[in-house]
Amino acid sequence: MKLGSIHFYPVKSTAGHEVAAAEVEPWGLAGDRRYLVVGERGTLLTARDEPRLLACVARLDGDELTLTGPHAPPLRVVPGTVRSEVSVWRTPVELTDCGDAAAEWLSGLVGQRARLKWLDDPARRPVDPAYGRAGDRVSLADGYPLLLTTTASLARLNDWIVETALERGEEPPKPLPMHRFRPNVVIDGAGTPFAEDEWKRLRVGEVEFRVTKGCDRCVLTTIDTATYQKGKEPIRTLARHRRRDGKVWFGINLIPDGRGRIVQGDPVTIL
Template sequence: MRVVSLHSYPVKGCHRLDHERVEVEPWGLAGDRRWLIVAPDGAFVSQRTTPELALLRPAPVDGGLRLNAPGQPALVLATPDPDAGPLRQVTVWRSTIATTPVSPAADAWLTALLRRPVQLVWLDDPTRRRINPEHSRPEDRVSFADGYPVTIANTASLDALNTWLAADGAPSVPMSRFRPNIVIDGAPAWAEDSWTGARTRVGDVVFRVAKPAGRCQVVNIDQETGERRGQVLKALGQHRRRGDNLLFAVHLIPDATGVVAVGDALAVVR
């Protein structure tokens, strides 16, 4: 089994960055989901309600972030100083997290793009958010990801899903629909189901496999156009339902820091 692609998502819910090599930090891949768009009440904004987030392409620059989107001039933002003003409490699912507001310019740019009032915040201290204790240790932390630091997906499982879609006359989908961090090949379809509770070693970095990844309607959103298209959720409901969850990929928690790279071998360590 080997890594075939690596991805991070600087702004939660927005377009990905592709990597050949990337650092693994205790709370996820370096730079992954450290910026967040929130509504006036502090609740996070996601593709579930705002699919056009997929069109927002953030890119890191020295000392900050550049935002790019169709019809908007690019905006370069400096990483904000957490000591410059009051922190903002925001919510990501059941977590309430203190964050640093970025700037009025960022808020105005995003409000114009999304046609609704929003604010951009930055997670200056990624140690603030704990992971669900049912599947983690007390010291484990996560950034603005839905629940766990890293998600790993298997190309053979995507092939199996696309076979089901084809049988229903639906178009195939790329792996980007599932917004993984690490994509591997060389494993049988759904082999990752058996990894829960084990460890995986990717290159020299060891991860604990916390649980399978439950899926939502975002898998039906084209990550290049922001359009809702396809029947992915329906296919998962027919073939991959486990209780209340529709499963694809698994969540990992880093046991150490290091660097992972495309081409690295993956081994399951029991």
């Protein structure tokens, strides 16, 4: 097996980037999900509720963030010094406000009052203690530092989606792209679809990871990133083939045991 691709998302729920290499830090890939957007009530705003966030391309040049979108010229973001507490999936986290210019830019994109927040200290947010150790930390990802998927599992899921469509007399859709699932690392050569369900530890290049739990999927995976419209797949088919405990599952969550650099093509070893 090998590392097929690497992805990171500077601002939570915005467009991601595929990169050839990345630095693994205890809380995730360097630069991954250190920013998020809050709505007019100061609560977390994601593409689940506002798909237009996916039209935002956030690029990092060192520590400098630039936002690009279809509605306004690119904006260079300069975080301020004012902090406030934001609930990130029921966990209160102190975040730094990124100023009025970023707020105006994002508000124009999503059509409501919005502000950009920055996690200046990525060691501030703990991982759920039910699945992590006392010192485990996560940036602003949903729950865990990295998400892993495999091309073998996506191929099987796309086959199932075609079967579902044909059984219902529907036109078979185009295969879903992996970016619908917003992984950080994608593994090639796993062979058996969903083999990752049984993995406990793995090594990518020289970096070792613990598997915490599977990833239960939400409506975000149903959003077409070209049209920003919600559909039925893959949730409809996952509910048929990958449903347990009242949820549907695709991918696994990882916690790094150490730091290091991972590179596309690195060998992947199950430990």
